[in-house]
Amino acid sequence: MTARYSVGIDLGTTHCVLSYVDLEAGEDQVVLDVLAIPQLTGPGTIEDKAQLPSFTYLAHPAEIAEGATALPWTAKPEYLVGEIARNLGSKTPIRLVSSAKSWLCHAGVDCKQAILPVEAPEDVERISPFAASKAYLQHLRDAWNHRFPEHNLQDQDVTITVPASFDPAARELTVEAARAVGLGQAVLLEEPQAALYSWIENSEGDWRNHVQIGDVILVADIGGGTTDLSLIAVTEQDGNLQLTRVAVGDHILLGGDNMDLALAYTVKAKLEQDGGKRLESWQLQALTHACREAKEKLFNQPELGSMPLVVASRGSSLIGGTLRTELTRDELNRVLVEGFLPWVPIEERPVVRPRSGLRTAGLPYAQDAGITRHLAAFLSRQKEATGELADHVLPEHASFLHPTAVLFNGGVLKAGVMAERLMQILNSWLQTEQAAPARLLQGADLDLAVARGAAYYGFVRKGKGVRIKGGTAAAYYVGIESAMPAVPGLPAEIEALCIAPFGMEEGSEQELPNDEFGLIIGEPVRFRFFGSKTRRDDAVGVRLEYWQDDELEELDEIEITLPEEGRHAGDIVPVHLSVAVTEVGTLELKAVSKRDQQRWKIEFDVRAGDA
Amino acid sequence: MNTYTIDLSLRPTTFDLWHVCLAGTAALLALILIVVLVSVLLGMRRCKSAAPAVVAPTPAPQPEVKIVEKIVEVEKIVQAPAPEPVVLKEATPDAALQLLSLLQKEARFIDFIKEDVSAFSDAEIGAAARVVHQGCSKAVSEHFTLAPVSKDPEGNRVTLNKGFDAASFRLTGNIVGEAPFTGTLVHKGWQVTDLRLPKLTEGHNAKIVAPAEVEL
Numbered sequence: 074m075t076a077r078y079s080v081g082i083d084l085g086t087t088h089c090v091l092s093y094v095d096l097e098a099g100e101d102q103v104v105l106d107v108l109a110i111p112q113l114t115g116p117g118t119i120e121d122k123a124q125l126p127s128f129t130y131l132a133h134p135a136e137i138a139e140g141a142t143a144l145p146w147t148a149k150p151e152y153l154v155g156e157i158a159r160n161l162g163s164k165t166p167i168r169l170v171s172s173a174k175s176w177l178c179h180a181g182v183d184c185k186q187a188i189l190p191v192e193a194p195e196d197v198e199r200i201s202p203f204a205a206s207k208a209y210l211q212h213l214r215d216a217w218n219h220r221f222p223e224h225n226l227q228d229q230d231v232t233i234t235v236p237a238s239f240d241p242a243a244r245e246l247t248v249e250a251a252r253a254v255g256l257g258q259a260v261l262l263e264e265p266q267a268a269l270y271s272w273i274e275n276s277e278g279d280w281r282n283h284v285q286i287g288d289v290i291l292v293a294d295i296g297g298g299t300t301d302l303s304l305i306a307v308t309e310q311d312g313n314l315q316l317t318r319v320a321v322g323d324h325i326l327l328g329g330d331n332m333d334l335a336l337a338y339t340v341k342a343k344l345e346q347d348g349g350k351r352l353e354s355w356q357l358q359a360l361t362h363a364c365r366e367a368k369e370k371l372f373n374q375p376e377l378g379s380m381p382l383v384v385a386s387r388g389s390s391l392i393g394g395t396l397r398t399e400l401t402r403d404e405l406n407r408v409l410v411e412g413f414l415p416w417v418p419i420e421e422r423p424v425v426r427p428r429s430g431l432r433t434a435g436l437p438y439a440q441d442a443g444i445t446r447h448l449a450a451f452l453s454r455q456k457e458a459t460g461e462l463a464d465h466v467l468p469e470h471a472s473f474l475h476p477t478a479v480l481f482n483g484g485v486l487k488a489g490v491m492a493e494r495l496m497q498i499l500n501s502w503l504q505t506e507q508a509a510p511a512r513l514l515q516g517a518d519l520d521l522a523v524a525r526g527a528a529y530y531g532f533v534r535k536g537k538g539v540r541i542k543g544g545t546a547a548a549y550y551v552g553i554e555s556a557m558p559a560v561p562g563l564p565a566e567i568e569a570l571c572i573a574p575f576g577m578e579e580g581s582e583q584e585l586p587n588d589e590f591g592l593i594i595g596e597p598v599r600f601r602f603f604g605s606k607t608r609r610d611d612a613v614g615v616r617l618e619y620w621q622d623d624e625l626e627e628l629d630e631i632e633i634t635l636p637e638e639g640r641h642a643g644d645i646v647p648v649h650l651s652v653a654v655t656e657v658g659t660l661e662l663k664a665v666s667k668r669d670q671q672r673w674k675i676e677f678d679v680r681a682g683d684a
Numbered sequence: 685m686n687t688y689t690i691d692l693s694l695r696p697t698t699f700d701l702w703h704v705c706l707a708g709t710a711a712l713l714a715l716i717l718i719v720v721l722v723s724v725l726l727g728m729r730r731c732k733s734a735a736p737a738v739v740a741p742t743p744a745p746q747p748e749v750k751i752v753e754k755i756v757e758v759e760k761i762v763q764a765p766a767p768e769p770v771v772l773k774e775a776t777p778d779a780a781l782q783l784l785s786l787l788q789k790e791a792r793f794i795d796f797i798k799e800d801v802s803a804f805s806d807a808e809i810g811a812a813a814r815v816v817h818q819g820c821s822k823a824v825s826e827h828f829t830l831a832p833v834s835k836d837p838e839g840n841r842v843t844l845n846k847g848f849d850a851a852s853f854r855l856t857g858n859i860v861g862e863a864p865f866t867g868t869l870v871h872k873g874w875q876v877t878d879l880r881l882p883k884l885t886e887g888h889n890a891k892i893v894a895p896a897e898v899e900l
Binding site: 111114115116117118119120121138139140141142143145164366381383385387389390391392393395397 | 782789792795796798799801804808809811812814815816818880882883884885886887888889897
């Protein structure tokens, strides 16, 4: 059965969105729709909403009446996801699973182990980050199949977006979650690329007039939980404009939620100072909520000087127990604009404090809230990103990569003040190096662009539009101990062997030329695994003896266990390592026996705590 | 030629076959007549006792219905020629309860209405009114799409042609003469163009507009 629809799923940190294109609508016509997702909003009530909040609530058996969690397609879903989870969880945080997606990319954690919610007491049932992601996909699948019983999602072209900064293991986990709910055909797409696709689709063919050869587009995606940066170069091939993704940034856990929280803490401090009242945690939560609404109002209505904030009491007496304060424009500017987008020179770098020794297991949130510092670091690090492209020549004296155009995405940048400020700072950097100011690409829908772009990508994959070339966003290496006499007191020297070059295209495969490893049958063998987002010239088989600290980033170890099929345990088999980038967009490592060409898959997801 | 004479004083002295048959037939016919009469009487009595059940109105709607709007038709069954049956729409309580629940959840509406405001200052009431206003506005805009009935600005002169919708436009003041009517638009009116009330699961008790909260 051929697919009728191209479906894009934005599996976000805080929200999921599903968008689709009817492939049979007509010649080259793109009509994008966003699915209204039926979801529980409270026990017993179901509403259709465009966004499915990425939260899971693990309800106590006595908490919810029998039958009150029925959905149109099931009498009792396995997990409560969506709006109901967020609502119930706001009052009972110990049972709420949030940001499961960020855990997928968290080194040193086994994502298939039931570890969430981290703060939950012993007797609360926990689930794994993987299971939570699966639950969101399953809800989306069921919602789709309920709406289109004739065209099951399992039979459609599905594209799932992931942050550009997702490492190979996190990508693999996402694909596996999709496979587990029957979406084995799904392919991956990086979110900033999806945002650019959405912009191209939105311009209805006019995009060629807005960019030219030599342009470097900076895609800045500041969402609810993460900040994702990518650089896409505009090049030419056979007289046609072509887009190439040349660099991606690190996984920065910093976004709109941090901003609301920062505002709430500011107001809380003010309240406690003025009234001497201690705020309880539920009041802080209500305050965060009120701050979010006040922030949006202040950003949208420049004539307002301040917005009153009111936190109602929890009891039925509304007037008596109400807490009243206000958020002024000064505070907003100081906390959000100065705090998150500080005016810094291009040389500035994010502050990294050594983590204190006793850190409870949690997500590695960004320590420096200054998004502009992260941006400065990214652009400086990626100075060489366009080095190989003929049409992109950086001036000699350039200390960072000069973007010529900017595309924004994510809810935070809906605020004109924030978007303007980011542009001003970027242009001030460009000005100090006598470069032309970058221009902002207009017309993007900041909330739904990723899902829409993903749906459009299915269309592009049919050869009907311009495709962004990308390949792997990093080069990958395995660590091997160098053959050297052991020196007491010194750890064995490690060499990094390149197994996948930068920019390896989907559907291509590379084999290691000479290096051979002896693997012992039946015994797990572990390799240290590294990625580099800056080393663009290393070919497969290159051994690095020295590298700068910030050049190579250690990822989770990889593990190979050769099965005993037809061999004796303990035998040593010489193998090559082979690397392929699948059509889906995941990296696949294989060990290939030199003798009989037998192949074994090497697993990524062995995230034990000892990494 | 035979002649028959009738003599009623004559009594048969012997019963021949003919007479036996005649007597039997008469007895059978009498029996059938009695049975029919009895059954007709019984049938009529039964009809009388069943008649009130037929005329009674349809039982009241259950509170737990999934359909948001349900029209309950009350029809009187009358044999004789009668005036056109009157169809009355009876609002189901669920939609109303749902709206109350939404307003309470988003805007603390019932808390506000139920509280005695005389004890508080205007500033305190004002602070609470913000919660109510913000929440009501959110609840209403999320579940209803509202549009003005008349697109003209208030205060303008408007003309209503013959056959205008009297439900959408209400005439007030000096109503005389025939359409077209010309007058001043005092209020532009509101209409709901789209309605998105939440669906309810089977067995959901809509009468609980806000559950009691117990923190452990």
